[in-house]
Amino acid sequence: MISHNLQSADPEESLSPEATTLAKEGGTPIRTEPWPTYDKGDRLLVAADEEAALRALRSQRLFRYDTRPYSETEVGRFEQEVSRYFRAPHALAVSSGTAVITLALLSAGIQSGDKVACSAFTFSATPSAILLAGGVPVIIDTDDNLHLDVADLERRWTPEIKAVVVVHMRGFASDMEKITAFTKTRNIVLVEDAVPSCGVTLRGQHLGTFGHGGAFSTQSDKSINTGEGGFLLLQDEASLAKAAVLSGAYEGRVFHHVNQEDFDDCALPLYNFRLDEMRAAMAHSQLQRLREKVQRHRTIYDEVTAGISKIDLLHVRQPVIPGDGYLGHCLNFWVRGATVDQTRWFTQSLRAEGIDVRQLGDPEDTNIRCFWNWRFLGTVFLKGERLEPPGS
Ligand SMILES: Cc1ncc(COP(=O)(O)O)c(C=O)c1O
Structure with missing residues (x-):
């Protein structure tokens, strides 16, 4: 659905007003299927x-x-x-x-x-x-x-x-x-x-x-x-x-x-x-199914990133060797030039569309994948400075 919108030559003309209204602003969410993880309804065990x-x-x-x-x-x-x-x-x-x-x-x-x-x-x-x-x-x-x-x-x-x-x-x-x-x-x-x-x-x-x-x-x-x-x-x-x-x-x-x-x-x-x-x-x-699973992740990931890479505003995380060394179950990207608040708006909009996304480093969302939230380490230094959440 995302790629359909992106590929549409004239999205305003080809899509109904309902489809072009963001779900965050009352439109119909792009995605209604359960998010494909075990805790949101997907069935992974056979x-x-x-x-x-x-x-x-x-x-x-x-x-x-x-x-x-x-x-x-x-x-x-x-x-x-x-x-x-x-x-x-x-x-x-x-x-x-x-x-x-x-x-x-x-x-x-x-x-x-x-x-x-x-x-x-x-x-x-x-x-x-x-x-x-x-x-x-x-x-x-x-x-x-x-x-x-x-x-x-x-x-x-x-x-x-x-x-x-x-x-x-x-x-x-x-x-x-x-x-x-x-x-x-x-x-x-x-x-x-x-x-x-x-x-x-x-x-x-x-x-x-x-x-x-x-x-x-x-x-x-x-x-x-x-x-x-x-x-x-x-x-x-x-x-x-x-x-x-x-x-x-x-x-x-x-x-x-x-x-x-x-x-x-x-x-x-x-x-x-x-x-x-x-x-x-x-x-x-x-x-027994790991190889097939990795292959499936990669196929979907490559298709999705080929689509969103056409949007200049977004920078997609690049692997250390082009086309090699990634699983593809997770997509990291940056919104170029956006402030923390603009990125939060974007993240919230995507979530309203049914896309499970988080803003890494959002001070309003304590994400323990961010080193400054590892307070159990006491005073940790990075680049010679004490770790603090951004914006503090
Ligand atoms: C990068 C990384 N290392 C280690 C772990 C710990 O694995 P476990 O939850 O099985 O202890 C996790 C868990 O998600 C992880 O993401």
Whole structure:
């Protein structure tokens, strides 16, 4: 419908007065279908997912670690499939994306008080996970397309920074060529928060496989929806052993994951972030449709952005490599030259038309993807200044 309006040679002539009156001003909304997310009425689960959950339930065995061999459990099978799908040497399924980022850092040996750089544009779970791992977040600015600004990372670099958590926010890959060069040169840990970009590749390589660890979530908003859950991709077996014990593989259960007979599993605390059989069964079932889902997002996204890119007033977020490295489930754009109030008017108008949109940075809408709302960090500095909401 949007593209119909845009393509109309003379919209005033071809559309009825009702169609040209904004819904905000009493016209008929352009979109009346439910917004395609789980919480606004869309149905994302299919019969195979229901069947998978029932299979696990009927087995009466809901705990991942029991007398069954690893590859006969739902979680074990899911981990094997994840590892194959993402072409990652190791996978560990756990209870949330936040837990995954924490485990990625801890398994890499991050110590209490170590500084960890992280993107300024992310859900507040990212800096929270750094805190959970005992680290101190150092917030790195974004560039004009909301990707982590590698120049700012270089400016802020000090040897106290032991790791970088790069976030592929809203489905968009960060500049992995520059970021991996940065972390390799300094011999520091790279963790990818790939929670919002499950299934995205950059130059053919899956996000989440560029560094020490890749973090994914299966919370309901994500590409795979099990209510809660997540999985970690890891490159080396020693880190897998650590992450598995920390996640709750106690009394030898770590040997379901690794064959390191001398591994001392009592030397690590148990944080109990384990995943259960029912959710693993549902995640496994949905993983079969991930490729197709990513493709569908991309097709729709490319069509929509081709349309709105014709409107000079709007600037659409650009990927780091043209035509590559984005999921397409979410559209970020700027209204060129608009004030905060004008942008709010535009946002409200789109919402009235049935389009689910938010104005990032609106002081009247506390969005926890904006770093200045992370007050739990205390006084955080960016560009040498204390973080404050815009307009304050
Ligand atoms: C960028 C990002 N990182 C981490 C998380 C945390 O994932 P979870 O809710 O599974 O803990 C989220 C959740 O939405 C997220 O968007």
